Amino acid sequence: MLARVANNLFWMGRYIERSEHIARYLNVNYFSSLDAPNKLSQSRQFVLQSMLYMVGDQTEDLSVELNEEDVLYKIGLDIDTSYSIINNIKHARENANSARDLISTELYESINKFYHFGLNYPVGSFVKNGLYDFTVNITEITAVLRGKIRGTLLHNEVYALIMMGMNIERATQITRIINAKYNDALKAQGSYGDKFSKSFEWTTLLKCTESYDMMRRLYKKTPTSISTLEFLILNPNCPRSVMNCLNQVYAHILILDTSKHYNKNSTAFLVGKTRSEYRYKHIEEIEDNIQSFIENILNSLGQISQKMEMEYFNH
Amino acid sequence: MGKAEHPIFSFYNKNPDLYDEIYTKGGDIKEVYQKLFDIYGGHSIKEFADLNKKARASFFNQGITFQVYGEKESHEKIFPFDLFPRIIDANEWDIIERGSIQRSKALNLFLWDVYHEKKIIKQGIVPLDLISSSNNYLHQMMDLDPPGGIYNHISGTDVIKHTDGKFYVLEDNIRCPSGVSYVICNRTALKRALFGVFNHYQTHTVTNYAENLLDLLETVKPKGVDNPVCVVITPGMFNSAFYEHSYLAKTMGVELVEGKDLFVENDFVYMKTIRGPLKVDVIYRRVDDLFIDPLEFKPNSSLGVPGLFAAYKKGNVTLANAPGTGVADDKAVYTYMPQIIKYYLDEEPILSNVHTYHCSRPDELKYVLEHVHELVVKPVDEAGGYGISIGNRLTKNEIEKVKKQIKENPRKYVAQPIMSLSVHPTYIDESESFEQRHIDLRTFTVLGKDKEFVLKGGLTRVALEKGNLVVNSSQGGGSKDTWVLKK
Numbered sequence: 001m002l003a004r005v006a007n008n009l010f011w012m013g014r015y016i017e018r019s020e021h022i023a024r025y026l027n028v029n030y031f032s033s034l035d036a037p038n039k040l041s042q043s044r045q046f047v048l049q050s051m052l053y054m055v056g057d058q059t060e061d062l063s064v065e066l067n068e069e070d071v072l073y074k075i076g077l078d079i080d081t082s083y084s085i086i087n088n089i090k091h092a093r094e095n096a097n098s099a100r101d102l103i104s105t106e107l108y109e110s111i112n113k114f115y116h117f118g119l120n121y122p123v124g125s126f127v128k129n130g131l132y133d134f135t136v137n138i139t140e141i142t143a144v145l146r147g148k149i150r151g152t153l154l155h156n157e158v159y160a161l162i163m164m165g166m167n168i169e170r171a172t173q174i175t176r177i178i179n180a181k182y183n184d185a186l187k188a189q190g191s192y193g194d195k196f197s198k199s200f201e202w203t204t205l206l207k208c209t210e211s212y213d214m215m216r217r218l219y220k221k222t223p224t225s226i227s228t229l230e231f232l233i234l235n236p237n238c239p240r241s242v243m244n245c246l247n248q249v250y251a252h253i254l255i256l257d258t259s260k261h262y263n264k265n266s267t268a269f270l271v272g273k274t275r276s277e278y279r280y281k282h283i284e285e286i287e288d289n290i291q292s293f294i295e296n297i298l299n300s301l302g303q304i305s306q307k308m309e310m311e312y313f314n315h
Numbered sequence: 316m317g318k319a320e321h322p323i324f325s326f327y328n329k330n331p332d333l334y335d336e337i338y339t340k341g342g343d344i345k346e347v348y349q350k351l352f353d354i355y356g357g358h359s360i361k362e363f364a365d366l367n368k369k370a371r372a373s374f375f376n377q378g379i380t381f382q383v384y385g386e387k388e389s390h391e392k393i394f395p396f397d398l399f400p401r402i403i404d405a406n407e408w409d410i411i412e413r414g415s416i417q418r419s420k421a422l423n424l425f426l427w428d429v430y431h432e433k434k435i436i437k438q439g440i441v442p443l444d445l446i447s448s449s450n451n452y453l454h455q456m457m458d459l460d461p462p463g464g465i466y467n468h469i470s471g472t473d474v475i476k477h478t479d480g481k482f483y484v485l486e487d488n489i490r491c492p493s494g495v496s497y498v499i500c501n502r503t504a505l506k507r508a509l510f511g512v513f514n515h516y517q518t519h520t521v522t523n524y525a526e527n528l529l530d531l532l533e534t535v536k537p538k539g540v541d542n543p544v545c546v547v548i549t550p551g552m553f554n555s556a557f558y559e560h561s562y563l564a565k566t567m568g569v570e571l572v573e574g575k576d577l578f579v580e581n582d583f584v585y586m587k588t589i590r591g592p593l594k595v596d597v598i599y600r601r602v603d604d605l606f607i608d609p610l611e612f613k614p615n616s617s618l619g620v621p622g623l624f625a626a627y628k629k630g631n632v633t634l635a636n637a638p639g640t641g642v643a644d645d646k647a648v649y650t651y652m653p654q655i656i657k658y659y660l661d662e663e664p665i666l667s668n669v670h671t672y673h674c675s676r677p678d679e680l681k682y683v684l685e686h687v688h689e690l691v692v693k694p695v696d697e698a699g700g701y702g703i704s705i706g707n708r709l710t711k712n713e714i715e716k717v718k719k720q721i722k723e724n725p726r727k728y729v730a731q732p733i734m735s736l737s738v739h740p741t742y743i744d745e746s747e748s749f750e751q752r753h754i755d756l757r758t759f760t761v762l763g764k765d766k767e768f769v770l771k772g773g774l775t776r777v778a779l780e781k782g783n784l785v786v787n788s789s790q791g792g793g794s795k796d797t798w799v800l801k802k
Contacts, residue, residue: 002576003587097378097552101564101571105377112378157589256589315587 005102006161007313008095013165015092016111016145019085021173023138025054025180026075028207030131037200040188044068051075054180055083069127076134077123085138089118104152107145114141160255163248164308171245172301174209178232179294181205185225197225205232209240229290230283242297246275249304256312267307274300318747319361324352326748327740333751334478334737336401347402347800350515355399360747367398367742370508379500379558394497395793396504397741401754401775402516405802411474411482411758412769414666417656418487419470419760419767422643424659426466429642430456440658441651444675448726449648450696451641453604455611459628461637463535463764468635469528469599470760474666476737483734484652484666485755489636489644491601494774494794495524495759496559501796502772517801519771524759525566527770531763532567532597535633543596543633546570546586548577550602550618560601574602579622582629597633604638646695646729647673669734674725683730684721687714690730691784692721705784707733736784739795741777753778755786756797771799 029047036042048066052058055075078084093115100108117137126134146166153159181201189195202223206212215223215231215238236243250271257268278297286293329335329342337348344352358366374380374393403411428435429446436443446452471492473485498521506513529545536543549560551573564571576586577595585592600607606616611624626632642648648655650671656664672679672690683690687706694702704717721728738751758773775795776786786792 001589002570002572003589004573004576005570006589094552097557097561100378100558100561109377113376116375312589315589315591 001102001157003313003315005099006157007309008098009102009158009161010165010308010313012092012095012099013162014169015088015095016142017166017169018173019088019092020139020142021170021177022055022075022083022085022088023135024210025177025208026051026072026131027135027139028204032204032207038188041200046184046188050180050184053183054176056176057081057083072127072131073123077118077121077126086118089115102158104148106152107148110141110145110148114145117141155255157256160252163252167245167248167252168301168305170240171242172298174232174240174242174245175294175297175301177205177208178229181208182290198222199225202228211238211240214238226283226287229286233286234278234281234283243278246271246278250275267304267311270304270307274304320359322356323358323360323363324356324749326746328750330751333735334476334480335751336476336737336739336754347404351400351402351512354512354515363398363742364747366508370396370398370504373504373507374500377500379497395779396501397777397793397795398505398508399740399742399749400505400796400798401739402798402800404800408771408799410665411756412771414482414484414664415470415472415758415760415769416767417660417662417665418472418484418652419467419489419762421652421656421659422470422487422489423466423762425655426637426640426643427464430639431458435655435658440654441648445647445651446642449642449645451604451639451645453639453642455624456637456639461535462537462630462633465535465635465762465764466637467640467643468531468535468762470762472758472760473755474758475734475755478735482666483669485669485734486646486649487644487652488757489640491603491636492757492759493556493559494757495770496562497794498759498770498772498774498797499524499562501794505796516798518798519801521770521772524770525563527761527768528563528599529567529569531761531766531768532599532633532635534763534766535635536596537630537633540596544594545597545599546572546595548572548574548598548600548602550606554601556601563599574617574619577620577623579620579626582622582626582631584620584623584626584632595632597635599635604641607634607638646693647675650729669731672730674721674728674730680721680725683728684718687717689733691733692717692728692730694727695729696727703785705733733784736786739775739777741779741793741795743779750781752781753784753786754795772797
């Protein structure tokens, strides 16, 4: 496979995944704030700031009053903001376009519909009353795309590259979401007992990652800081957890790299090493210093991405 | 009953001066179209409009689109598709197929000659000026022998039917003719919308193009290569024909590359894969001559591969089509086609040429200047229908402008009588009805070492604007599925 096209497939996976997480973050935060138990969590300014924090836009001066429609437009449909959902969709399609001869007609057609859905969404109704409809559609279409990737492609290098892109991106976005909600939990302390560990924001965090029901099923208790983080970071059975993503990345790098003994400079080696590191971590280690955990994992994911670039995309 | 409930053919206006493909001279439906006419006629206007809408949405969702370049920005458009197919019976097709192969072979021999001994010029059959003043003649190709002896591996021949019921060739396209992917898409779209119609006709398939193309590419592999690695090279995804490039690569199962994916080392060509370099043997190139190698041609081209031409010259890689074929599909060379066919093949042309006046000849220039109002004037070296003026549609001022242009550079222009392209019922949105529209046909001929193949179908292009004779997609043309019937 061409190195350039491999790179495009990897990024196609990343952009599809990214658009979904941003869409869900907007949706869940906005709607769960409407009847949140404390004043700060209910405040519109608090929610809008959290949204901007999640997409990494900290250029806004926190003392300036944010306008809801402006923020939603900026993150949703503004083609002039690099992180907007519409730009992620555009990039996903552009990358799919250049690999069009390698992916299935069915997958391409779905990505193309995804693009036209985003492009034709009326801006006026999106910022006024379309947030729910738009973001739910985005998350549903991305689920369809995942189905087409799994069900219509040969499970070979093409598939492995897309899956690696998706899982590296998923781990990255989950970590970013943990970071943003951790930040919110610090600001909006809970109303009884240990105010931080029992913050309402942990529930929101689980919903943002579509993991709330699974978590309740497993722990059978109201989410706390420690149980939420354990579930989202270390539980290998939670399909959104960082651990699960690392397992997936590992499984797919094995399709690309079939050598029996790894070269210590290879991507496969680095992925294996990072995965082992998290496999034998326990939550107390992380909870002590969430901030540095977040930095470390983002750093590791960045390194894996860079390694792939050097090993596979840069010929 | 409202208009929408009427049968779809109720408002078909037949202009008796035009050659309508579905009617006989006597005004009856041709036998071969009768069944189709009955089936379509059974649909109401409303039903048909719905089918039409669905077919279009299907093209759009599949991303079967092309870019139209304006002055400032380009737009993504669907190639308009008409649901009423064109039928070519076995006897008519036989003429077209033999005629297309004949022309492709003659052009191939002509190209070998003009890049080697130039016998046809020395013997005074075509003037030297035809070659020496052509922008598309590449001196780099002199005395070079392309693998398998083939220059024009893929040719697109544009054929029309005139009011006399005879086929004429309007032009030969032997650089990078495009459109073949639409032939297949049109068939798919028609099957999805109206599959029942196929039960009544024995139609040849069009899906075997890619396999024939790959076979061809393998027949012209460089010497000493067993299993050639073939690729398609595209200028990139912003090219108007990118869909076609990706379609061909996908259906042949070969890589679609851009110039930056290839490099040349020791006069061999390699592509950059995730496992390092892989040697490439045959390149089906959809990049124009002057852009394929910045070291040899346009130095600022970023679409090509530095050193590619040197590798080609050494015989280490095959380019299809060969560079320099443009010299033979020039509209001035076209006018000598009957002589060219006679000279190399000793045959009479199977498909007729339209009579052409050369503005480079003083007496013919004089005739053209006096008759601009009844002629089609074309620049000899433009593609895509640009720069064409049709005399009976010009105002007085425009005629003067055309005359001035011709006088400034007579070599650049040829003129032909206005041919009336045949018409075919075409669904028109605005009137919600079928109307007569002019059509042509582009056939696709594949020529290899001991191999020849014409796709049994071809692209029927439709000029969607009433009375318009220019069918090119860049000029707002659409297309129809084209059925070649089995004997």
